[in-house]
Amino acid sequence: MRHLSIDIETFSSIDLKKSGLYKYVQSLDFQILxxxxxxDYEPVKVIDLAQGETLPMEFVEALQNPDVIKHAYNASFEWYALNKFYHxxxxxxxxxxxHGLYCGxxxxxxxTATVLGLSEDKKKLSVGSALIRTFCVPxxxxxxxxxxTRDLPHHEIEKWNLFKEYCRQDVAVEMEIERRLSAFPVPEAEQKLWELDQRINTYGVTVDKELIEGALYCSEMINSELTQEAVKLSGLQNPKSVKQLTKWLEEETGAEVADLKKGTVKELIKTTNSDAAKRMLEIRQELSKTSVKKYKAMADVVNYDDRVRGLLQFYGANRTGRWAGRLVQVQNLPKNYLETLSHARDCVREKKVDALKLVYGNVPDTLSQLIRTAFVPSDNNIFLVADFSAIEARIIAYLAGEQWRQEVFTSHGRIYEAAASRMxxxxxxxxxxxxxxxxxxxxGKVAELALGYQGSTGALIAMGALKMALKEEELKDLVKRWRASNKRIVDLWYSIENAALEVMKTGQVVGIKGLIIAREIDFNNNQDFLTIKLPSERKLFYAKPFLKTNEMGREALYYRGINQEKKKWESIPTYGGKLTENIVQAIARDCLAESLKRLEAAGYQTCFHVHDEVILDVPKDKADIKAVTDIMGQPIAWAQGLLLKSEGYETGFYKKE
Incomplete structure (x- = not known):
């Protein structure tokens, strides 16, 4: 087998970050520069297409030769762009x-070059952003x-020559990353899943452009009215300003206002005695709805055929391998609870602002609830929407062998009531x-949602326990009761943590609960991982692991990763509950992956998926939701004893049942 490593630099008048790969490449002025x-890892060659050079025949032939494997960093881009001109x-x-994400x-x-120690290469790459701004955008x-309206090579010939070196260096760095990780290959099953992900993203989903245009119009009208009302009420020059509004509220109410966060505003509305302050806070609530950003994102992304593409990022959560949302961020859509969604949609599509105010009152909230419904099936099709029921609760019961929970899932399935009954x-x-x-x-519900991964009173509070009329002094008892009712899950946390510590101390492989925990080192390429092999044979990678005393004075496992708050690469501590969470969510992801493969094999087209839910675009005469839920509920060979269940519905637009 031969290998071809590729990098391209391109021009398009479409904003890549805003509109995504597919609209960017489909632009009429898209060009490979x-x-x-x-x-086969020979010295890198650069073809200057912008100045009239042509691709060598060896390259063109290699593009479609099945005996030549093509490599690129973010290969989705090179594959899709090159396929506009070549097969x-x-x-x-x-x-x-x-490959890098798989390895943690x-x-x-x-x-990636930086964290792998390719510092010199990183310096050469750092000039790339400025060069891209010069030649790749209008x-x-x-x-x-x-x-x-654009800079061509002859306008900035010195920069252009530097750009060619930058392009050359990208290929060199990509090859070096691949070499450094070569001892830890991406499994063939994950490769096939990446290919399926490209097919799903390329297919995309239709959006209702009339609804989007109507929503943007209605939002503009309402925002203008609300802003005028706020100015008249307060006399403020800019009532959206946190500083100005905070000062006004403190003068109006005579009370200190700590901040204007969502939760604070909600509480202040309940407690203030000033009608003016209350209305200003209500206006702020309405103006702060994020729905319009989603509609604007859709408008930016939608292509000539009324479809949006590229909504999913494969291995977006690189610890668990779960997908992440991109562009419109489908993983984070507002919920809908209106009973008359169809009527509300019609009002928005027809730009009937007064009717929306009369029937629904809060127009920004209504627009927010309708964002899901902007996703619609293709012509003559219908959506089949199906998701797994309580999948994380089922997986942790399966892993821990918590028998009473397994019995719940084989019978009535009412896990919150069952948990409360035992507690x-x-x-x-x-x-x-x-x-x-x-x-x-x-x-029972808040305990189930908050405590499964070694959470305590803080986790209950974060899950909203105090807003559910629970008292703070009750929380410790709630934790104690839940753990006493789920002794095998508690044992699972400590067993996994102790197994990881043992592996770090002895270097010996430890098998536990169908998992295999190991230390894997490639001395030649300075690679060192703690790995956890899942039942699916996929591995979780923890880079550069080491033991250290944690903040609680206990010996703990640390590894190198991205701090989710600071978004920086640094040492991160972990513990049994967190490792359990990673494992459970990774297995849930693998169950979804198995369903996506089975659904495609059965002839179903996935438009996109959200967490544990799939959205299928199906001809009306072939719509059979039971067939879909049956496929998703089928046993999985590598997870004997895992009790999966799926529920779903048919709909003419996407919504949350």
């Missing part, structure tokens, strides 16, 4: 970014630049609406 490549089958491509590293060529016409010694038959014992369900 430079192409750098290396055949190159998807299954012949390998993504080095995926960060995304981004320069960032420029503002000025008298100084002769009113031109408080009340027969589950009594925990039903209308009985005083029903309030225990809320305690």
């Amino acid at each position: 430079l192409l750098a490549y290396s055949m 190159s089958p998807l299954d012949q491509w390998r993504c080095t970014m995926l 590293y960060t995304a981004g060529l320069a960032a 420029v503002k016409p000025t008298a100084k630049n002769g009113q031109r 408080f010694g009340v027969p589950i038959e009594k925990i039903v609406k209308g009985n005083p014992e029903y309030e225990l369900r809320q305690k």
